[in-house]
Amino acid sequence: MSLKSRITFYSLTLSFSCFQIVFGLVSSFFSGFSPYLYIFGKIAGGLAVISLVWTSVLLAYNNRPLSTYALTKSAIHLYSFTVLSITWLAVGIMVSTQAHYECNFTRYSDGEAGVWCGMTVTSGGIAFLTAVFAAVSAALVHRAAGKSAAGLQANVAESDKKGIS
Template sequence: MSLRLRWGFYGATLGLIVLQSISALMAGTSGDNISSNKTLFRCGMVSSGISVLTWSWIFVLLSYHKRPESGHFLTRAYVHFSSFCFIALSQLVLGILLLSQVHQACHRSFANSVTKGYACATPALAGSLGLASCIFALATALIIKRAAAPFSDGLKSNIAHLGVRRG
């Protein structure tokens, strides 16, 4: 697996999670959700907060991604692999959490249809982005695992060495 492919999936996962954190924040604070739908407000805030921590961690992983001479533990493939597995799990949970609130958000009485559409769309968008980022995080973990397979150290190898052609 090439380095460009891995970088692409890191970037796609990062982009989806950034969008998910923004849309989760919007879902939690849209319209009268703060006063009338406290569950959606809490779900949106928790999801947005966890997503911010997640994309911050991906930035840290990216900063250690191209250090072939480093012996730091963040340059090890198993750290990247396990991080993306955990990210996938957390994004799956957050996506389901937000999507579980769509029914309640859409079936309230609103003064106009624009507010109702916005209140319905934002948790659905945030939840869908959470599920999409889960899929991309799993794909990234799979790419890392497959790239580490030919090495004798496997996932203990330096992440910068994976996908580099030898000989």
């Protein structure tokens, strides 16, 4: 069960990073009411590319129980997803702080305020969901490593090899 769960949440983190590339970068090019969304959207898009690449690497080394590479260690996976979770939580907060400006429908606009609002809220929501999926991935790795005699220095797939769930 642990391997399937890890693959599921690694893949969800990966997928939502792809969505964030689109929504983060698109929202950064709207000329809405927000004073900082053009910066925060580009930050979100850039971090999404980094998350996409790094999660892909971790997913590639996720199921190699006999490997001794550093990227197969539980510690690397745990620390990586912990950092990703905290980072995406911060990005979600950054982007969501701009929703107040973009969702101001009492202010005159050219009719695109609904689109600006939707892109901002969607980008913030995707960032929060990515943080949740990364946190669950970290928790699954921590749980599996806690059952191993080697702890965080164990191979991330070691618990799967022994049938520990």
